[in-house]
Amino acid sequence: MAATQRIQDFLRREKPEGPCLVVDLKVVEDNYRAFDRAMPDTRIFYAVKANPAPEILKLLANLGSCFDVASVEEIKLALQAGATPDRISFGNTIKKARDIATAHALGISLYAVDSVEEVEKVAAAAPGARVFCRILTDGAGAEWPLSRKFGCDPAMAEDVLLKAHQLGLKAYGISFHVGSQQTRLGAWDTALGEAKAVFDAMARHGINLQMVNLGGGFPTKYLKAVPGTGSYANAIHDGLAKHFGNALPETIIEPGRGMVGNAGVIKSEVVLISKKHANDDIRWVYLDIGKFGGLAETMDEAIRYPIVTEKDGDEKGLCVIAGPTCDSADVLYEKTPYPLPLTLSVGDEVLIEACGAYTTTYSAVAFNGFPPLKAYVI
Numbered sequence: 001m002a003a004t005q006r007i008q009d010f011l012r013r014e015k016p017e018g019p020c021l022v023v024d025l026k027v028v029e030d031n032y033r034a035f036d037r038a039m040p041d042t043r044i045f046y047a048v049k050a051n052p053a054p055e056i057l058k059l060l061a062n063l064g065s066c067f068d069v070a071s072v073e074e075i076k077l078a079l080q081a082g083a084t085p086d087r088i089s090f091g092n093t094i095k096k097a098r099d100i101a102t103a104h105a106l107g108i109s110l111y112a113v114d115s116v117e118e119v120e121k122v123a124a125a126a127p128g129a130r131v132f133c134r135i136l137t138d139g140a141g142a143e144w145p146l147s148r149k150f151g152c153d154p155a156m157a158e159d160v161l162l163k164a165h166q167l168g169l170k171a172y173g174i175s176f177h178v179g180s181q182q183t184r185l186g187a188w189d190t191a192l193g194e195a196k197a198v199f200d201a202m203a204r205h206g207i208n209l210q211m212v213n214l215g216g217g218f219p220t221k222y223l224k225a226v227p228g229t230g231s232y233a234n235a236i237h238d239g240l241a242k243h244f245g246n247a248l249p250e251t252i253i254e255p256g257r258g259m260v261g262n263a264g265v266i267k268s269e270v271v272l273i274s275k276k277h278a279n280d281d282i283r284w285v286y287l288d289i290g291k292f293g294g295l296a297e298t299m300d301e302a303i304r305y306p307i308v309t310e311k312d313g314d315e316k317g318l319c320v321i322a323g324p325t326c327d328s329a330d331v332l333y334e335k336t337p338y339p340l341p342l343t344l345s346v347g348d349e350v351l352i353e354a355c356g357a358y359t360t361t362y363s364a365v366a367f368n369g370f371p372p373l374k375a376y377v378i
């Protein structure tokens with residue numbers, strides 16, 4: 001996603017000093033409407049952690065979005081944006097008992113769990129709440145897989161939800177997350193089959209689950225093309241029909257990256273271009289933003305952002321791209337060097353595209369004295 005005209009105009013007009021993220025709300029609105037159109041029977045819970053800018057939350061609240069939150073602070077942000085408590089899901093499977101109690105007092109009644117131990121906490125601190133159990137997925141096909149930290153084996157989900165029922169909670173459904181930046185449309189099919197197995201197991205206990213939380217994973221276009229929202233909606237629809245037949249459950253999605261990723265552009269500046277050896281072909285290009293300024297998803301070079309300069313018409317050569325801090329981990333692309341114009345020089349502006357998700361929230365407070373990533377929402 002190239003910088004929109006509105007973003008380009010903003011940068012020309014305001015000339016903000018230092019690296020910054022500029023988010024175009026019109027793109028966020030388009031993304032929301034695309035999800036809503038493609039999946040009209042599915043409620044949308046925006047994953048707040050992707051970008052919690054108040055302007056974004058407010059826009060989405062006005063459009064009718066619900067919110068997936070991970071902390072009391074995120075609950076408060078969603079409430080301040082105008083969401084009512086019934087439109088908020090406490091989707092973190094790792095919560096302090098006192099945070100559950102605070103959420104309960106604020107009126108939140110939907111909670112994620114993935115263990116009997118967490119169910120006991122929710123039952124004590126939020127009596128009577130609805131809970132859904134997150135099951136593990138392998139994350140295959142995802143550029144930012146979520147590993148084994150969240151979710152339990154589907155067979156264990158039965159025990160978790162039975163426990164919830166016994167403790168007076170409402171065993172409400174199943175959730176999964178197929179991995180972020182999931183480019184494999186078939187990823188949902190496998191998980192839906194596993195979710196259905198848990199529905200069946202619970203039905204044998206006389207407990208009817210109602211909801212499947214399909215999670216996030218919807219991609220943003222970085223360098224490679226990705227299928228459109230409609231393709232994801234079709235794949236999910238087919239998976240639901242295949243496994244649930246005409247006993248379709250209530251469904252929700254939790255897009256984070258897919259909602260805001262392509263809405264933001266980071267403006268950066270070249271600080272230094274040098275070589276490590278006189279005979280090297282590869283140049284090192286140091287920018288005024290790096291891993292600690294918000295580009296943490298370049299870890300293991302997982303996310304490869306489109307980088308645009310005003311000299312892109314000129315011949316290009318491969319570069320290692322690094323950030324400005326005094327930490328040797330602050331290198332963005334080295335294993336796979338990045339082609340940049342040979343004429344690029346110190347002081348040139350560089351636009352890093354598709355940065356609307358997981359940048360401001362990942363930027364350090366003042367590592368080496370560099371301030372956290374500034375953001376403008378227009």
Ligand SMILES: *Cc1c(COP(=O)(O)O)cnc(C)c1O
Nearest residue numbers: 047091180216217254255256257
């Ligand atoms: C982070 C997260 C999401 C958003 O994932 P994306 O891949 O950015 O869409 C959704 N649900 C949960 C529970 C999450 O933790």
